[in-house]
Amino acid sequence: MAADIGTNTGNRDGRGVKRWRIVIWGAAAALWLLPLVAMRFDSGVNWSAGDFVVFGVLLLATCSALELARALFRSRRAQLGAGIAVVLGFLWVWAELAVGVFTNWGS
Numbered sequence: 001m002a003a004d005i006g007t008n009t010g011n012r013d014g015r016g017v018k019r020w021r022i023v024i025w026g027a028a029a030a031l032w033l034l035p036l037v038a039m040r041f042d043s044g045v046n047w048s049a050g051d052f053v054v055f056g057v058l059l060l061a062t063c064s065a066l067e068l069a070r071a072l073f074r075s076r077r078a079q080l081g082a083g084i085a086v087v088l089g090f091l092w093v094w095a096e097l098a099v100g101v102f103t104n105w106g107s
Helices: 014-041 049-072 076-099
Strands: none
């Protein structure tokens, strides 16, 4: 019994959590580097260092919120719902920062 203290049980085995973290954070890193690669091949992509910092902060906040949702909710359905909400929030903020899709009131 004492050996079980602090270990993951049930559907939260250590391998699944590690695999999930690698996928999420790896996808964020790849997404963060994508504009850098695109700038090498397309002159239409012109990001400054500030753009990379803002996008990195946005990705960091999104991945952290996904980690928090996974830790807070036990059921897969709740985790999925929270994850969808986080991703939709990320897309909304990204679209707003890029071109003001939702709040461009003629200015």
